[in-house]
Amino acid sequence: MPVHDPRRVVAATEKWFAAYQRPLPWRRTYDPYHVWVSEVMLQQTRMEVVLRYHEPFIERFPDLASLANASDDAVLARWSGLGYYRRARMLRDGARHVVAQHDGVVPQDVRELARIPGIGRYTAGAIASIAYGRRAPIVDGNIARILSRLAGIDEPLASPALMRAAWREAERLVEASRSPRDFNQGLMEIGALICTPRKPDCASCPLRRHCFAYAHKRTESLPRKKVKAETRDMNVALYIVSDGRGRILMRRESGALMNAMLHLPHGDTSLLSGAPLRVNASQLLATFHHSITTRRVVFSVYEGELAGAIHDDGEYEWIDPHQLSNVPHPSYVAKALALR
Secondary structure: OOOOOOHHHHHHHHHHHHHHHOHHHHOOOOHHHHHHHHHHHHOOOOOOHHHHHHHHHHHHOOHHHHOOOOOOOOOHHHHOOOOOOHHHHHHHHHHHHHHHHHOOOOOOOOHHOOOOOOOOHHHHHHHHHHHOOOOOOOOOHHHHHHHHHOOOOEOOOOHHHHHHHHHHHHHHHHHEEEEEHHHHHHHHHHHHHHHOOOOOOOOHHOOOOOOOHOOOOOOOOOOEEOOOOOOOOEEEEEEEHHHOOOEEEEEOOOOOOOOEEEOEOOOOOOOOOOOOOEEEEEEEEEEEEEEEOOEEEEEEEEEEEEOOOOOOOOOEEEHHHHHHHOOOOHHHHHHHHHOO
16 A cells, blocks of 8 residues: 655655764765765675775776776776676776766766666666755665555565555655655665664654554565575685796686686686686695575685696786785685685
């Protein structure tokens, strides 16, 4: 059912946000480029992780032009550890589009924003409302959860039915807003700090008197749980091969999972595509656990020796491990090298 009194819900959200918002770096000026970078980084990534990456990324690429002119390696090096690396490439491609089509100025209109590579409906609405104060709705997983509880949308989490209903509700609410910037960010903050997936803090919620789930004691059952994706357990051997001068051998990945990233020679092609370089394992250094999307991986790290020649086709590179931060690499590589 729709929220009974949109104006009161919006007013309560905006008032709460004004009092309790976190001092996030992109909120200092609401620069559209900074907001855009933050929204891309926050996709499927925890806030505490993004806060470690956002400002260094902006320092390296201070404006759209610098990002648009950057190479894959330069962008991925600053993204290393955030995961979902396709986001970084699409962000750079989007910057190139804005420089070419909009003279380097991020557009305000949702429809124009949605034409930019890598920007979907949610990100377009976030940039339009947060950077420019436009009345644009936004719905991601957190906001869908809030609206499911607030309006009693009894559908499974992340289902098309829930998202359709949540978008309709978000549109109604933002139209009643005096400050779409504060309202949309207020919903985000409530989802992050109060209306959490488990054990929401209803006593502190500014929306509890308007909330269907609170009134009907359904905060733990709305939205309905989705079926979890099956998790795979894997074992992967990694080999640290040195050239005797302090450099280590790394391979440039060409598969879908970590395309263009540099990683250590490995021993399981079901995780990383392509045949691993033939090496002899001389000493087991350690093992560690690491999760990659739905894979739970046990990495075994070996000192290795080449068992054959390296073909000079650009696939392999000798890298100074002290310069690892300057090349694109998955975060597990740094974990492995720290075990030496």
